[in-house]
Amino acid sequence: MKMLKLLALDRFTILLIVMVMLAIFIPVHGQAANGFGVVTNIAIAILFFLHGAKLSREAIIQGILHWKLHAVVFAFTFALFPILGLLAKPLLLPLLGQQLYWGFLFMCFLPSTVQSSIAFTSVAKGSVAAAVCSASFSNLIGMFITPILVSVFIFGQSQHGYDPTSSIIEITLLLLVPFIAGQLLRPIIFSYMQKAPSIVKAFDQGTILMVVYGAFSAAVVAGLWHQVSWTILCYLTIACSLLLTIIMLLALYIPRWFGFNRADQIAIFFCGSKKTLASGVPMAQILFIGQPIGMIVLPIMIFHQIQLMVCGIIANYWSKQHTDE
Template identity: 50%
Template sequence: MMLRKLMPDKFTLALVCTVVFATLLPCRGSAATAFNWLTDAAIAVLFFLHGAKLSREAIVAGATNWKLHAAVFCSTFVLFPLLGVALHPVLGAFVQPWLYLGVLFLCTLPSTVQSSIAFTSMAKGNVPAAVCSASASSLIGIFLTPALVSLIVSNHASGGVSSFSTVGDIVLQLFVPFVAGQLLRPVIGRWIDARKELLRIVDQGSIVLIVYVAFSEAVNEGIWHQLSVSSLLGIVIVNVILLALALVVTTYASKWLGFSDEDRVTIIFCGSKKSMASGIAMAKVLFGTHAGLIVLPVMLFHQIQLMTCSVLAQRWGSRTNAEPLRHGPANHAKLQ
């Protein structure tokens, strides 16, 4: 059972196959131009669906817990970027400069929505607050991520990194479709909710297409001549360090701040996660032809966070309703 939890999920395997396919058959020339148009459309569809799936009722139900949301946002948009910058002397020893830029970009991303809510529910956390916090993080990230990229990523790059001017591109490609989906939810909401499996396929298919185009461009630029096995191992180690630090800080900080057990679960899962869907789409807009190089840390972090949080959520969810979440490193079946 534990081994099954540590195995890559089907979507991650699909992304791996996409990277292999892009390596063997990258799109070039006129085909690349056509695929870039398709990618722009896929990004718009992706964020339209995100907006259409977002329940206003669930947001309102969890919106009053502003202290919890502040803690999640601080972890997502303050703690992570600070960790990425502060760990530069350590991270630089493990990864190449362009991979480190990918790590910094990872640190600026919003929290993921679906898995944060799912793990919070599994671990008996505050689900309405998780819905509100993760959804708000995704929306705010449309504006805040490019701003953070300009502030911290551009300081470590010699070129190819977007500035604040890309906020306009982000608004057109991400925010406008998101708002359109949200505005149309009263009309198409029931249809959307009744076809979650179909929409999941469309959602994941859009990401697969974006990854294919991004890695095709990276292959054409010679990514596999720049990337070694030791570099891949290094980025895995870096991602594990980042996730471990985020989990430790959110665990102990939420206890120190006096949050209830349910709220602490929500803070830990929403505050330690990063959205691969938003990350891949934003990387395509922000970094253009360099996106394939940048999203590799994001893709690896996605799988690491899924494996780790799946184990934690199952263990914490096994406690009885009357049993408190205990504090201390000795009991790994309880929240530290």
């Protein structure tokens, strides 16, 4: 059990693996897949409604005031990650193939995580308020920036008729509108959410599991495992690990050079070094219609687990350091 905790293999991670295995052996397809997709979209909308209800107005105001920290996180998330992904093209495209490289690049275009960024910042004794604002801002702005980056750097080179406007509208309706509705209704429903935090968490994780199962089911039906060998999976895992290592080293030292205090450095480190699975898979389903979604989301699936493992170890180490001081 200690080893599982060290590797961040909690119940959710194990269930994530189970969903992938279930999709491999019992994929949903045909009319059932269409119905499952509708139910999943409804669950996603409710999930972002709950995210909106959880974020306080005070946190939003504080986040706006602490613009320097958010500018650094924004630069990591939507500038540094994409630059590294694009620079890796000459090496990764021949090794991974077009679809997996697109997935790797798409991962670089995604916003940061919300829950895990806040949780790790809290464990490491960093600025939780800054993490809440920065991670939430990243997800909100990512609904607009990610489709534009995909349009310019992925489809701009292969599908000249691609227009990101419709994708932005779909993402806005599915993710942003429910989030705003949650904000507006927060005074009414937040107290009920506090009384049942386990139910909210279960719904949160359950929605991600549904999305992953649906995406990988479609991939299996389309012949994913006939296209991806164990060798390519190893290459992809190494690429994700190297990317995370480079980003984390930069996220460790750059905030120090800019003169941020320790608490803010920790928030920048965890918010600026991670990519979201919860928003990534729904966005992929909208942005990559007609493409093998399983191939597109496989890089973020692998990167997601690596980042949880590494951040879990680092957060615990920094927490002990803070206690010793």
